[in-house]
Amino acid sequence: MAQIVKNDSTIDVTSTINYNVRNPVIKLMTIMQESSFMAEDMSAYTTDSLQYLFPFSHLELYGPAGSDHSILNPEIQDHKTDFQKQNIKDFLLTDxxxxxxxxxxxxxxxxxxxxxxxxxxxxxxxxxxxxxxxxxxxxxxxxxxxxxxxxxxxxxxxxxxxxxxxxxxxxxxxxxxxxxxxxxxxxxxxxxxxxxxxxxxxxxxxxxxxxxxxxxxxxxxxxxxxxxxxxxxxxxxxxxxxxxxxxxxxxxxxxxxNMILRGWNNYMQVGVSGSPHGGVGFLHYRNLLSNYKPYTKFTELAREVEPWMFDANHEKGNKKEEGFLAVEYVDLHILKGECAIGIHRHRDNQEIFFLLNGKTIMITGDWYQFPGRERAFEIRTLLPGSFTLLKSGQLHALVNALDIDATLLMFGGYD
Known part of the structure; x- marks a missing residue:
């Protein structure tokens, strides 16, 4: 398990919070939009391809919903309300x-x-x-x-x-x-x-x-x-x-x-299948995530279950690896214009954000310090037919980048 950070703080959420004031996802979007580039204008750059890393040194979090609202350490968060969600109150970027x-x-x-x-x-x-x-x-x-x-x-x-x-x-x-x-x-x-x-x-x-x-x-x-x-x-x-x-x-x-993003242009394998499964015509396919055949050595769908984490059967106590993504909920969301899902994390569950239509800005990040990389917000564009796989405890947010509705399919499990 990665080292749990010690330089962050949590906030009591027993009082009403006004998320419309100094919202951290708006703060991060403003910083991103103020970034400039060196060529003629943005037409030289493929805007949807731009990927940002904003490293941070400090997080301020609201505690998870329920009776664990004041507990930051995930090892002792056991209240199962709202996926042990913790929203981000603020952050401090590095230089x-x-x-x-x-x-x-x-x-x-x-x-x-x-x-x-x-x-x-x-x-x-x-x-x-x-x-x-x-x-x-x-x-x-x-x-x-x-x-x-x-x-x-x-x-x-x-x-x-x-x-x-x-x-x-x-x-x-x-x-x-x-x-x-x-x-x-x-x-x-x-x-x-x-x-x-x-x-x-x-x-x-x-x-x-x-x-x-x-x-x-x-x-x-x-x-x-x-x-x-x-x-x-x-x-x-x-x-x-x-x-x-x-x-x-x-x-x-x-x-x-290292955001796990898959879609029409981000795939493990692509091909054409004639008479698919005994049918007629031609099917064009893309393998996006897989544990099969040549991909058994890749662990994107897997997670390591610590003794304090709930496994896919809602049990805990035995450290092990689960080589699969369990699905316990499937939700459909419409993000209206100017809607943003705030920066937050869950303790245990993995989740997929699959964009059906519209255009959104996807944000992920490490809540705790991994040995091999600095904590940072990673920002990419999510287009229709593409999705991100969110790992246990990973920070994430989603911003509707257009004035039209964005339709999002979400599914996951474990918590």
Missing amino acids: AYLVRGWVSVAQWTGPFIKFSYRGDTDSVLSKASGNNLSSFIFLWASIQGKAMREPIQVPYNTDTNCYEIELWGYPGDDLFNQLGAKGKSSMTKGLLINRPDLIKGSFTDFAREGLDDRNMYEVSPENIMHPILPLNVELAWCDHTKTFWDSNNSTNYHYSF
Whole structure:
């Protein structure tokens, strides 16, 4: 079991709460919308592909519903009202955030990663340097195991009060000539650099043609925008003299884009079946989650049951692994315009959010500290026919991104 965090707090919920005031999901959406990019305008970026990681250092939670309202530790939460739900009251972000996605220029569409670090005097790096940061700092990173030989220079962006840089994976040496005025300016200032040695892959790697019956885990695994493999990033920051570091106490920061998102473009296997199950015509299929045949080694549907957790039979006390997703409820929801399901967590149950129509922003995150990655809010776009699988205790929220209704199918179990 991951280590239970000790630096968070819980709030008594015996009084009425006004969720319309200082709601954390609105706070997070505002931060996301204020993010900027270095090319001409947002038309250069495939907006629905953008994926954000906002690491946080502190959570303030409301206690679970019922008599356990003041208990933060899940090991002693046994009241079974409302799935042991805990809503998030507030959060504190760390100094850095990351974005990845697809970007297009000329005839090329490929991946990029943006790194951003706060320029305020109360940042970890600024305080370490005695508030003596210059017009640039340095970043060292390892992306999916591919490490920089030397730290790269990250300039201060006066528009955002952050040190920022975008790394693109453009395959040629003429990127500057392909960009417009803003992109050229960004390259001149060092806000945008081309690093195909680190930013691997192309949008065409995952074209539907030629993928029939292929195991997608084995297709272009080095592509940093792989549709189902997590992307792991290790990094550290230092000042312009390379004397003072923000490196997580010399262990470096470890981030992971790892939301389990599946759908028409995020699948384990795809193919065509003629006369399906003795019928007629052709059926086009996609395997999205599976414990069968070549996928038995993957554990996305599984969970480890700690002695204090309820298992699929509502019993507890024996530590074990359940290699399946139990379904004990199926709900259909309509999210009206401006509706958002707030950031919250459940103690035990796994859940699937399946979007039937509309367009939503999906938020997930780690409530507790995993040994291999920092806690962070991960944000992606959910389109019709796609879903996310939420693991036990995982933070999650959903925001209707349009003025029209969004229809959501939810199902899960265990609690």
